[in-house]
Amino acid sequence: MQIEYMREFLAVADEGSVSAAASKLHIAQPVLSKHIRAMEEALHVQLFLRSPKGLTMTPRGKQAYHTFREIVGKYDDILCLFQSENNVLCGQLRMGILTMGFDSYIAPVAERFNQRYPNIALSYATENPLAIIEGVIDGSLDIGFLGQTRFDDRGQIAYRCIGQDELHAVVPKGGAIAERGYITPADAAEATLVCLKTKETTDVLNDLVVSAGFRPRRIVEVDEVEVSSSSVVSLNGFFVIPDFMCSVFKASRNVDIVEFDTPLYLPVYFAYRKTVRNQFVSLFLDSIPFDEEQRRLDGAGCADE
Structure with missing residues (x-):
């Protein structure tokens, strides 16, 4: 089974929606749906229960989720090991995002980042604002997308108004x-x-x-x-x-x-630890298109904190 199919399955499971996962993966929704069905046929199990409210994993789907997460993680580790020996920049950047706002603010930066650093994997977790802040503080997330800065972040978070x-x-x-x-x-x-x-x-x-x-x-x-x-x-x-x-x-x-x-x-921000643990955060922030950023900031009274 292709490793990319496993990544796609993990994205659908995290989002609970094929359309949302397709948007984040930058692939067509019918293609993603076809891949998920192919996985179910190959495994001879149903991975998701489908309803008007979205997708939920079956018990077998949850079992597959944990296994695929481990496999993808080990694959990325060995890939980075071999590539680092050849001085190829590689690794992972984990981002906490709100349900909405991906297409407008995150996707353009992610696309530019992926073009510059194709061996640095971007992964996303849809969270509420408090969970994003806590994740950035405890290191389970490297960066977060937010619509505010009013948090008890214990002085550990920097905010880039975008x-x-x-x-x-x-x-x-x-x-x-x-x-x-x-x-x-x-x-x-x-x-x-x-x-x-x-x-x-x-x-x-x-x-x-x-x-x-x-x-x-x-x-x-x-x-x-x-x-x-x-x-x-x-x-x-x-x-x-x-x-x-x-x-x-x-x-x-x-x-x-x-x-x-x-x-x-409403100003919107990327949030990250002032003491950055992941060296790729600054590379991601540097991928914000200057012209686009200035257009959005113009007249907003939007300042970094």
């Missing part, structure tokens, strides 16, 4: 705000702000919105992004999202995405 993401409001379809195409402070004063219970992210977004004069009548917290649309509709409220989350709501039949009458922006 751009700005415009904020939008998710509102009930067919209402006055949706028809107009933008939300005003007066609209917000009469509406309910729906927020995620992820306190760190919620606090940042709320502060940005409130400081711009959008003070909602009340705030209601929900557990999952998937619940936010129905809550927005039932409460006649609004939900604040950065640009890289728009794809989650664009296909909805119940809500629309509108602008703020005064543009608001």
